[in-house]
Amino acid sequence: MTTAANNPAIEAAGLRKSFGEKKVLDGIDLTVPQGTVFSLLGPNGAGKTTAVRILSTLVAADGGRARVAGRDVVAEAQAVRGAIGVTGQFSAVDGLITGEENMLLMADLHHLSRREGRRIAGELLERFALAEAAKKPAATYSGGMRRRLDLAMTLVGRPQVIFLDEPTTGLDPRSRQTVWDIVRDLVFEGATVFLTTQYLGEADELADRIAVLHGGRIAAEGSAEELKRLVPGGYVRLRFTDQDACRGAAVALGEVAADSEALSLRIPSDGSQRALRSLLARLDSAGVEADELTVHTPDLDDVFFALTGDSTPPAPPTPPAQPDQPTRQGRHTEAAR
């Protein structure tokens, strides 16, 4: 069961899967190094769950190959199962029995001794703040508690590779934060995490590498920073109180995108101190004063919209932990491929 340290934790080439006429995955290549967080990002129905189900041996791909923890997901499925932990999108706890019984059930299924099972179950229940509720039926748990129990059950076998399919969907911000902390801990302890999410902020927060899944293909892959570089850079937006000032500034600054109705200018800029100082100096020398100045750096939202050419936001009404950023009205729609 030794995996060479430099072998990727997950390796997939040309994964294809259709359900009837519907092509869900149309040639997916993935490489996830050990000890990293990989995030598969995409809107509902993009095929994220199907990818997880193939990699976790639940369904067979129509084409392509995949290795997880150095084993082939089809030919060596049982060995792969021994190395992975999966938390699906839908709660995989037994609601009829207590949280503790759920944990002990997992310990038994991992063939741990009674003592070892009790020790690990107790430890994880404690760590996931479930010790108090341990003797209550899981069906009585809140959504956040169920999710935590679900994760705790996944960790009983000390998996090397952990699949989390939309682990924070439907959770309140505090529970979401807890899940994020858990993911960071797991990676710190050496596990590899494969995470799907529809929240751009979540991928930005957690993932070492992000792949954007669109139309059954990987539209782009890289670190959050690399992805952000894919869209045109940031800009400074200047707003003016009157038409003359706006026009004056436009003349002073040369080639800029002007929106005369909104009395605003958009100046390409990396948002650095130097760039801002030179911009302000040019405005000063032209004798115009801007009413408001905002700096916009591209975020994953921009990347996502640019890559998918989709104008509807993939995130639900309350996306998690959006960093303070200018509103989305300055989005570069022309950046779509």
Next chain:
Amino acid sequence: MSALSLAARDAYTMLRRNLLHARRYPSLTLNLLLTPIMLLLLFVYIFGDVMSAGLGGGGADRSAYIAYIVPGILLMTIGGTVVGAAVSVATDMTEGIVARFRTLAIHRGSVLIGHVVGSVLQSVLSVVLVGALAVAIGFRSADASALEWLAAAGLLVLFATALTWIAVGMGLASPNAEAASNMAMPLVLLPLISSAFIPADTMPGWFQPIAEYQPFTPAIETLRGLLLGTGIGDDGWLAVLWCVGLAGLGYLWSTALFNRERG
């Protein structure tokens, strides 16, 4: 550990889970016991005199009629109990927990084996309870030997195993618990059109084949023969064949359904 002992260990773990469910939520099992108990009391105390009058050609003899219907009632108890297996399998499949089991390095069949063994044990318990009630209201075996008792017990377990595998298949084929319960209804209704309450040869001629060519009638006749000393004839072999056939069919059907991919 060898593959076989690992498989046994996983199946035992699953069995414990199912028994825990049954112990924690006994209402389903107990509800399923109501039908055979009600029918036993109804047929003995309400219909008993009339039924028994038509039975032996002689006068009304309620105790003879108790003896006649108890084997059928016991097998009907099994038919009722396995409905619970169909329901709990269907419920299990709608929960994410089974998807989790599929991603573990455990013996694949252990989930189903746990259900089957659990349901057979519940059937045995139910048969003991209903049997005790039957004895309490006057059922006595006609000097069955120890071997005959053993054979009767073996037949009941075999029958329970056969019906459970079929019920598990029904549970897997159903989208939810309600559908599973409906699909398994024939297992409760079949004894009503068997020789459980009246001899098959007293039924209308066109109906007799329906009563004869189904699993309950030979099993009931065999049980009757073992406990009451009536003739068994070909029914013994027929009962065993039915059981083995149904168990094999149910097993193949269930494992095929369980291993199919759920998109």
